[in-house]
């Protein structure tokens with residue numbers, strides 16, 4: 001999962017643009033590939049295989065994948081770019097992966113149980129050469145991913161303003177690798193998992209990128225035992241426009257749960273959260289007081305002490321009296 005040397009790639013920019021005008025010949029609606037490597041341990045390379053390859057491909061058992069951010073070197077100021085790249089994969093429909101930005105770390109590019117994004121020297125790393133960035137997977141038997149790290153080379157300038165090299169774009173590409181997705185068969189295509197490396201086009205996933213994750217989701221359903229239940233796919237808060245009465249509902253987790261928890265906060269940043277509901281139902285009602293004005297709402301699924309990540313963000317509101325024709 002290494003990237004082409006920047007100097008070589010720069011030399012082919014004009015050619016890549018020319019191909020774009022031809023409508024990307026050879027790219028089909030199923031042009032995505034998965035990473036296959038049946039060895040165990042830490043690896044940074046793998047075969048390009050179809051999603052239905054008999055020997056399978058690298059995948060997670062859990063759906064909650066939390067990432068830590070090492071802000072050393074050029075890592076400073078990249079939080080939003082990383083969060084956006086994670087959200088692109090989290091937001092893929094018909095897939096339940098949840099990539100979470102879980103704060104900062106001093107961890108490096110090594111097997112330590114922490115999924116780390118960092119900036120550093122990549123020249124001596126295997127499978128990198130003069131790559132832009134490199135993703136490592138740690139595999140257990142059965143090609144189960146249990147850890148991933150992404151390193152961006154410190155030898156180039158990384159930006160968040162859209163100029164090269166765009167952190168969010170390349171992060172989205174590398175996070176795709178972290179989910180077991182390889183490059184499509186055709187280089188320089190429109191997919192995030194292709195490898196244009198320039199501009200901001202890779203920030204937005206292509207339908208082929210979505211299809212890759214959806215295919216992984218279907219072939220390797222979440223393993224529930226021992227993992228937190230995936231967060232509910234949807235959360236809805238319907239303002240009833242009557243004395244702060246709100247209806248909160250969510251979809252069932254795809255794994256068994258012992259309870260759902262609905263939490264609220266008067267702050268969008270989830271400070272001083274308070275428990276609104278805990279139970280096995282997938283809906284509840286809540287009352288917003290006049291002093292609260294409005295309450296931000298999140299829901300998560302738990303299996304005993306194992307709780308998944310939150311699905312947000314609904315907004316429950318207070319209305320004085322009853323409003324017949326909102327907004328009032």
Ligand SMILES: [Zn+2]
Pocket residue numbers: 001002003173177183195
């Ligand atoms: Zn790549």
